[in-house]
Amino acid sequence: MKKSKMAYSLVKLRLAPVFLSFLSCLTLPSNSTIALDKTLLAQQALSYQQKIKSLLRQNQPTSALEILKQSRNLALVDLLAQSFPTRNVNAPTTETIKQVAKNQNATLVQYSLLYQNVNVAGKRQTQTSDLVIWVIQPTGEISLRQVDLKAWQSKNKTTLADVINHLQQSHSQGIEGHKGIIKISDTTQNSSSLARKQLHELLIQPISDILPTKPEARVIFIPQDKLFLVPFATLQDENNQYLIEKYIISTAPSIQALDLLAKRHNSNTKSTQDVLIVGNPTMPTKPLNPGESFSKLSPLPGAEKEAKNIASIYNTQALIGDAATETTVVKRMSNARIIHLATSGFLGNSIENPGLLAFAPSSQDDGWLTAAEVSKLKLKAELVILSSCDSALGKITGDGVIGLSRAFLVAGANSVIASYGKISDESTTTLMTEFHSNLTKNPDKAVALHQAMLVTMKKYPNPQDWGMFTLVGLP
Template identity: 45%
Template sequence: MGTVAAVLLLWGVAGLPGVAAGDVVPVRLVQGQTAEELDAEAQRLYDRGIQHYQQGQFREAIEAFERVLTIFQEIGDRESEGTILNNLGRVYRHLGQYPQALEYYQQALFIRREVGDRAGEGTTLNNLGLVYYSLGQYPQALEYYQQALAIGREVGDRVGEGATLNNLGLVYYNLGEYPQALEFYQQTLAIDREIGNRTGEGTTLIGLGAVYNNLGEYPQALEFHQQALFIHREVENRLMEGATLNNLGLVYNNLGEYPQALEFHQQALAIRREIGDRAGESATLHSLGVVYYNLGEYPQALEYYQQTLAIDREIGNRTGEGRNLIGLGAVYRNLGEYPQALEYYQQALAIVRELGNRPMEGTTLNNLGAVYRQLGKYGEALDYLQQALAIRQEVGNRAGEGVTLDNLGLTFFHMARPAKAEQHFFAAIEVWESLRGGLTDDNKISLFDTIAFTYSYLQITLIAQNKTETALEIAERGRARAFVELMALRLSGQSQEEFVPPPPPTLAQIRQVAQEQNATLVEYFLVELEEKYGMVENKLYIWVVSPTGEIAFRQIEIADILNNASLAELVDSSRIAMGVRGRGLGVQPRDAIEIVPNPGTLAERRTSRLQQLHQLLIEPIADLLPTNPEDRVIFLPQGELFLVPFPALPDADGTYLVEKHTILTAPSIQVLELTRQTGRGDGETGGRGEVLVVGNPTMPTVQLLSGETLSLSSLPGAEREAAAIADFLGTEALIGDAATESTVLERLPQANIVHLATHGLLDDFGYGIPGAIALAPYGNNDGLLTAGEILDLKLNADLVVLSACDTGRGEITGDGVVGLSRALVTAGVPSIIVSLWKVDDAATAELMQQFYRNWQESGDKAQALRQAMLTTMQQHPE
């Protein structure tokens, strides 16, 4: 009788550095020999056991293997008995029952040595290493792996050699020795591809992805995991599919894309519970706890951490236990329950030091330092944080290094040592910005939103030292970075691989932009920090840069003006009072309540709220703005301020800002400069002289994520507007069925003026619809021209008008407003006019006709729009 072939794949649990996180990285068992003369009943049972194992049906696999074991023991086939004992050990390890797994492996090792089965001996040594790895006993695991590797090479077992190299990579990954881990994984990948081992290849790709995730190299991490997921689904390996899905969730969590992270973790959890993978279930429960922790939903995080801690203690997973103690400590720290937090962290520190897990040790030391800082014990805080920083730099954990540098900066700030705080915040920003290379546009935005507070910390620290101009550089450095890089990439004509992003502008370059624009630049920065970030701040910073290069700074306490009200609430209520939903798709937040005040109070409320915004945003700098109403003022908002209708802000006397100034807005100074580099000024055009006007298309039906169907109403006022504009511009408007998405897409690149009067989508409110413009559906086109589709175009228009209320808003992120206006600018349009509040249909048509008339006469879009607004205000004072 010959020995029965072993199955290859298992996984292990490792600690992921960070606030408190978990990771699942796959490991492999070594293949044994093929059976030659096996009893038919034993072969049938063995095949059944293998099938159950591969499908994750571990209890059924145990039953089949135990029956095969009885047959081999009865007939005295010691070699095959050793193989079945090895397989039983493998299944019990998957169930997290490590003592039973060790017992079976030790029996298998004794038999294989007895019969001189060198290949089988190497298999079992490898698998014993896996158990000790799972128990967090890395020195013992390394010892068994080294023995297994020597035997595998001696007998020429390439599969076994690759498996052991993979597992060595996993140990070094958990020890934080990432270069060694990468070296072992690369050797494994070469062997897997050489021998055509698809399952092994997928396993190794997960390991590589996990290392790159911990190194903060997220594009590579996503790429390796996506490759692995494809392979494991192709070979129908549910066990490894679950591991890969969980790891993808970890990468998206690090990027701050929490909905995607939750989606991947929930998929992984379902698979792991379905197949009875206890250790994998524990790891995914912990990962879910981490996401809810990052979302600030601490009760849910506690629930997940408690569940996974119970599982890890039940199965003897010391690494998992340490990981969950870190998570529990982090939750109690953010709840302000510092004694409990310290207790959990100290328990975790003892475990991770016992295991020699350097990344988790760095995490625990960092978190201990954060607690002592919050307790005002700055000496202890610095001691722990310096230890954490040394470890994180040693193991190459860039994201962890950034976190610890932030904590050191905060500690020095609270110690009234702003110069040292500045040094560490600058270092943290350098780290965060190094993580952006190669990410997609969306991922860059998400990553920035998770670390934006570092820029706030640094500005507070600089202003505390009266370094207001350097703070302006940081304000500019911390805004619209993904937008800038996307625009610069388009302008460069280079491939993504060749492209080097432009550095943030210096003070000299900021002054130069003001001079070239011949405008006064007004840059706002909102500092809204909660206690969980180490300090409470609610301030508004304003810099005013004159065309002559002079820079002035003003600092405003928001609470003093708003009486502790929320700025976001004030902006939103102002927009509602102005009737901002005039031509939006009508999709409101699920919890929104529409309040219709009586007409007498509506105007009063609108004026009061807009005057409050004027008091906050304009009055502190009114003396710095030009006195000539034709001089340009370019506002550079941030956060909620992107939604402020600056021209409509009235002063205490009721005079609107547009009556005093010619107003433009932009997301950043650097975007202004890149727009100028398109080479088209106010009087120039880049298209072929065509005009595209669209009004009241045959409306599409929108399918919401909930399954609900939304029928869009017809807009006869928009049709009249489009007809009047088209007649004035000497063209024919696309109306009704003629305004199809395909026709508009075909004509957009050739047009130099585009006027769209139709429904526009504000944002998705969680319904899953991207920013879009409603057009007529036809054929395969759904009639929704999305921001994503616009980004794929190369436009030559000098001007696009979005005459649909709220069309241009989009989602507010640290990158500015991510919506249609951003997409159009990136696609090459230097100027966009967007409606921000409701205007009567007749007044809208008159306003736009007057604008085009003024523009034809003056060649200056900003002046033309201002004069058109003033004329319309006189004719329609309400």
């Protein structure tokens, strides 16, 4: 009877994907006031959670992984699918997931947070209960580890959210330079080091025996929720070794997005060799929206030095000052293979406006390039580098962070390098100069960033100086 009830539960829960798939097919007018009921969506999310838990209890980790991929609100996948004639994208099967790992010659690490409803002071709240980690080897082997988050949080006398929030706040502390931090207090360094070790204990230690043993093997992390804010390269083990010292690291919004990016890249027959480098543009003098408060933006001499250094590597001229207008930059981006933007970046305050970049204004534009405008571009770029503060951040959804990095992926870029927090002029110039120098010798972007981080680490040992950037998308 118990087995029969379990089977019935699974059949009933399989209806949840049908409902969400139907919702994803709806096309609403841009000015529509129709909103999906949050309670209804929460119930559907809970259905998926229950389904995953049921499969895990039945020792069906691969089936649970397939359900996880269906459960994500894959808006990015839908946007990437528009690059293909049919625009139809099916949920990935186990074989598809294995093939992605094989094609990338990488170990994929997929995280999933499970939740439960609890009563706190008479009020019903949703709290994280477990962390599930799937490890997919390039050989096709799939392994699973499940961590009791409640026990981990009790042991560390903190919550996962608080640890990540603390690390994020430490990325914003210090003395302000032209682009960000130039000095960090010892207290901040010590507390952020503890957070990195706590996150290593939770996210890496449970799978350490099934991660690659080969030096500098490739690992692609696919986070969920707040885990998208974790700078994996900077996580430290008990011997104070950073994760970047062991692996070539990149991240992806989802396994399905990684697969679609690779297919789009392989189907794109158009090639270009142009390299666009922008640094220290003349800043906009008016707010994005009339009536908003506006503080004058300072020039970025460090960004100018960075841009000129990189331009010399490619034997080209960087767009600097008045020459770096929004109109000129956008026009040049359409035919660029590599785009490097060293300017001021800002987080937006809504899903509709998740971020923007500052360029020189002109008679044709206001100088503000928004994420919404970026997503409508048609790019051929192999890589976009957003050398500005917080460019990897934004609103978190089921398939990643809605922000500037996602906008460039949607626009056609294969990969984006963006930052988790504030960045300093000197260390960023060193890191980016090393990165581009490496890239001219080896087109593997993840390897180039890996090597650049190791070199920068020797000169600037604080992880906030070398570990604030992540590669999102194709390695």
